[in-house]
Amino acid sequence: MTARERGRVLAAAALTLLLAWLVLYPILLVGVDAAHGDAIAAFARRPGEWQALWASVWISLASVALAAAIGIPLAFLFEWLEFPGRKTLGSLIALPAVLPPFVGVIAFLFLYGESGFVARAVQQLLGLAEPPWRLQGAGAILLVHAYSMYVYFYLFTRAGLAKLDASMLEAAQALGAGPWVTLRRVTLPLLRPSLAGAALLVFMTALGSFSAPYVFGGGFRVMTTQIVASKLNGELALATVETVALALVAIVALALIRRTEGSDVLFALGKGIAPRRRQLRRPAVRGLAAAAGWLFAFVLLLPHLTLLLVSLVPYGTWTTETLPPQVSLVNYQRLLAEPDRLAPLLNSLWMAAASTAAAIAIALAAGALVRRRLPWRWRSPIETLIALPWALPGTVFAIALAATFAVHEPLALRWVLVGTVVLLPLAYVVRNLPLTGRAVLAGFGQIDPALEEAAASLGAGRWTAFRRVTLPLLKPALMAGGSLAFVAALGDFVTSIVLYTYDNRPISIEIMSSLRVNEIGVAAAFGVILMLVSAAVLGVGARR
Template identity: 60%
Template structure:
């Protein structure tokens, strides 16, 4: 009976307290300090926020940029999903996988790839000038941010809608046709409503990502400030109080968006068709239409993959060799050589690797155990664990970074606050917390799908708790664990938004080095770092993509 008490109460309560300490408590501290709770609660900082027009402007910009990002991403992602899922043309499978790649690309890498391609002195501008066209433009402001968002976030719509279409029972369309509905009526009354869960899910993801987006506004925003850049600017200017208030406001915006968008989700999910369902219906067309589809597919994929290719190209350009030519005259591996041979340049890669490794392992262990109890306990405690695993997902990374910096800058162990700021441990902790939703929620989903009789069978065969975990659960969950860990690892490896608030010189990660290389006009080195991240991400994503069986 006492072991029952331990496993049903003590361990999950301990886990919940730990998760609350690292994922909930910092947010609470930030909220309290935004009101300057200890000196006597005051609305002074909020009053200042309300009075400043630039703050309101940033909040409003974040809102409409995010809404427009959802619309633009849907406009690209949904047609692509239909194209690749419903039409049959040569190269469909390879292109279909490639088109999904930007999802795994660290945002900062995507942003600089865009800069190198479409920027003022990017490949496109140079090519046009090389053709004798006198064109010049500036890739700045809201338009540039939206472009980058649409480019990197359409993937959510693409993946969600494509997977919904793949599960779509084609007999529904046949039924609709038999019942006399025209094709457009079928689309609006059958297909679209059935895609609602997918569209709702993708909208939510794009909105949340966009609200939290930092790299694009930071690089392309210029004077166009959104909330995330506003927070970091306040923090860097030493106005910590205002940074906290801004963080609270951004968190509120994210949560309001979350609540509104969740209402769009009808709550049900498309299941794979039942018995006797025909293979998925694909439109086989011939002649001109087939050629057009083929061209559209390849062209679309090319446009979407161009930034990646540009990044690879730029990484091969030795310093100071590309001046006025349309195309770089010399290509070699010298940037990679410098990256690997100079200790100071290698340092950020080593930093990122160990910090991401430690954070991923921690998030994996914590996420697995919390998910195990969340799946098993049908009590408020179980739901609390599940909620705590989701918190870091709902709160923008900048807000979390500010919160951790606030909480762990004071030495008061009795209230759970210790000084971690300035030590090498704060950034890995931040990475760990940010990775928890990825590892924890994938474990939770897998555990819920797991046949409970498998665990009962192992118990009936005499296996104790430890053997059930190591001989049954872990081997069966291995694909999920690896996928979750891989995704957490690459996300952390390329992290920029948390790092820029919390890094020290000793712990500076790859993203910070990319940024300083850019500032020093060492674009080749920056690109080489970017390619490094991209290759790692692509490798993990391709493994992950196959596991989740699109």
């Protein structure tokens, strides 16, 4: 072993240990905690726990089905047909992605909730004494999930269709298969990796979803809300058992869906080009497609518009009218002028920035080490540890970190961080690792190793080659991964509600407390700011 190789292995060992301490250790501790004591018995005895666990599973399955039912047909429509406005609509349709989960939920509340615009309009129209419906329970949760998660199916299916080789479809036709047979026997099987990927993402997101069940659940509990409720009730032991139960469901689901994913060599043979888009020729059909498209886009945009409108409502001016009688910018003025209101905004920004920077630094170190410089036995643990937080719901990590850093045992690498401002950003780092890690590792994979060798042959040292060749080539991956991580941290609610302190309370917590005291205008104004910052950051990140 040369000195350089020894250095690499040492660095890999250090990184593996750091990741294990951040990612794996808290989970293991929670597992050990849960195994001790009588909380397991309490968990098993209470029917409510099993109901919540089952609710989590079926809500997630139903979310996958709904998201697929909306996203897949849309993807075929936009990828295979040509009609007026296709490009604009095609990008508008991904708009739910810029609404952070909690903000999306309150927008739905203002729009479809019992005192929302739609309910008020219907009430007014029919002259009802009571609001026509209550937005609550499983149906409300599924509505929000379908809205926010169909985007995954839409984007994944479109990507899969774009990679599809037109000659495969033609070959099927030449062998006598009609359009439906071709779809069933060729197109869908070839899309299987994309569809399984989207299903996995939706299932995991729905399983970890907290905002929608928290706001709309009412008496209907899923595991994530159950865990937080136990934690807030001080039943920490029970919360850890619940956390482990949720984590186990997530891991089993991950394994099951991965098995149906099939191999990714499916496209290895395809060298052809995607099918040409079919022009819709008949004017009536074209008009109908365009109109349906714009209507759909408008419905998708309604939550965004609702948020904007509500943010302009001064406190106490909107009571029974269908539309608010007064609009002004007073909420924004208060938000920026009062230091107490401004603090959450600044908190969220610095924590998102710091956690993103840290997650990128770790991802870069992992990428530089993992890529071709390490023997296999080191690569695999690093990659697994980076991906692990993705496989577990945010609540699981929040509880695990809260439990791990509530005691002072420096020999066991545990310090009291609960109640300090560093624990929440640390949790953001853990949650961001898969986002930056996946992007950066993929980015490294796309760089031809010969480029760094060329730099070396031209006299560049290792650092110079990294700085002048690798880093510029990684820039798109860094931007993409970094923007996703920043937006996720900025809009986070599920981790924050478990780990925040008064000194680092983030925007989502402030939105929640504003809602509690009925300051809906301020809550919406915070939501609009979150939405705009998220959209801007994602836009910058998607630029090539």
